[in-house]
Amino acid sequence: MFSFFRKKNPPTPADPEKTVAPNATTIAPETLAPAAVRDGAMRFSRPEPDTDDAPTAVSARNSWVSKLRAGLRKTSSNIAAVFTGTKIDEGLYEELESALVLADAGVKATQHLLDDLKRRVKQTRTTDPAMVKGILADALTELLAPLEKALVIGQHRPTVMMVVGVNGAGKTTSIGKLTRHLSYRGASVLLAAADTFRAAAKEQLAIWADRNTVEIISQQGGDPAAVSYDAVVAGTARGKDVVLVDTAGRLPTQLHLMEELKKIKRVISKADPSAPHEVLLVIDGNTGQNALSQVKAFDDVLSLTGLIITKLDGTAKGGVLAAIARERPVPVYFIGVGEKLEELETFNAREFAQALLA
Numbered sequence: 001m002f003s004f005f006r007k008k009n010p011p012t013p014a015d016p017e018k019t020v021a022p023n024a025t026t027i028a029p030e031t032l033a034p035a036a037v038r039d040g041a042m043r044f045s046r047p048e049p050d051t052d053d054a055p056t057a058v059s060a061r062n063s064w065v066s067k068l069r070a071g072l073r074k075t076s077s078n079i080a081a082v083f084t085g086t087k088i089d090e091g092l093y094e095e096l097e098s099a100l101v102l103a104d105a106g107v108k109a110t111q112h113l114l115d116d117l118k119r120r121v122k123q124t125r126t127t128d129p130a131m132v133k134g135i136l137a138d139a140l141t142e143l144l145a146p147l148e149k150a151l152v153i154g155q156h157r158p159t160v161m162m163v164v165g166v167n168g169a170g171k172t173t174s175i176g177k178l179t180r181h182l183s184y185r186g187a188s189v190l191l192a193a194a195d196t197f198r199a200a201a202k203e204q205l206a207i208w209a210d211r212n213t214v215e216i217i218s219q220q221g222g223d224p225a226a227v228s229y230d231a232v233v234a235g236t237a238r239g240k241d242v243v244l245v246d247t248a249g250r251l252p253t254q255l256h257l258m259e260e261l262k263k264i265k266r267v268i269s270k271a272d273p274s275a276p277h278e279v280l281l282v283i284d285g286n287t288g289q290n291a292l293s294q295v296k297a298f299d300d301v302l303s304l305t306g307l308i309i310t311k312l313d314g315t316a317k318g319g320v321l322a323a324i325a326r327e328r329p330v331p332v333y334f335i336g337v338g339e340k341l342e343e344l345e346t347f348n349a350r351e352f353a354q355a356l357l358a
Helices: 054-071 073-084 090-102 107-124 129-147 171-184 201-212 224-237 255-271 289-302 320-327 349-357
Strands: 025-027 033-038 041-045 151-153 159-165 189-193 215-217 242-246 278-284 306-310 332-336 344-346
Touching: 054 073, 054 349, 073 090, 073 129, 073 349, 090 107, 090 129, 107 129, 107 320, 129 320, 129 349, 159 171, 159 224, 159 255, 159 289, 171 189, 171 201, 171 242, 171 306, 171 332, 171 344, 189 201, 189 224, 201 215, 215 224, 224 242, 224 255, 255 289, 278 289, 289 320
Parallel strands: 159 242, 159 278, 189 215, 189 242, 278 306, 306 332
Antiparallel strands: 025 151, 033 041, 332 344
16 A cells, blocks of 8 residues: 655565566555665565564555545445344344345345355354344455456556546546556656646646646646657657556546547557556446446456546445455555545555444
């Protein structure tokens, strides 16, 4: 996970078994602190208790998890109320089924969790309803585990990321936050303002570029695919580590605009045959089961590599991640709980399950 540490640290021996690729940086789904630089590769690992940076990293992570719990409090309190009785019976499971469906977990994921929970309760011979919630947290963690995946930067230079999503999902803001985290760790980032449909999109992205002190490629009224192509070419020529391509928000039902996204992807591959290396979908955490529909639609068209879940700080229910894990397990690279730059963090299945279930 992104943590807050000093950027310069004395090198320590690297673990060769954890090598991703030469010159690769792994943004892993765990509390991170800087580790060794060996063979030109930046690596990140769990902080050791005796390092100066570990307390700061852990403190920052704990603070962020507290915000996540607060954002999901309404859902967690509804689920917690199920376990206040004295018996483990069909009534409890029926109440839990309703609570999970209301949390946007969906029918398939809810049924999977109930079946798994009953099996675990029977195996452990649990008789205390309060303990069943802990068992449910284990079941939910296991369900969400396939969504927990490290983002790797550096196997390609530049690593080209195409960011998509519907209008209002927080796409451009998420790009700004992601730029901040990558830059903070020493990666050079170039932004591409390929959202040429929305009048203020270029200006908004330029503000994020200015805040993060990174370069931006844009054209006044230019073709989105042309802007993307130019950015990849410029990123290669300037030796950038990452090129982040902002695209216009559109509904998956707007077929002509979805075709435009396919065109952008094709044109990017002309600039770099291996690109885009990541296709990230930004999802508003308040959209419920519609989020699952978005994942399916965009994945069918673009073959998504990862998700960014935003706005888990208000009325968001969060259970939709269970539905995504069950029906279309595209990795969740990041989740956001607020508007501040540091309020975007890597996804951890155990943390999320515990926050959702209080």
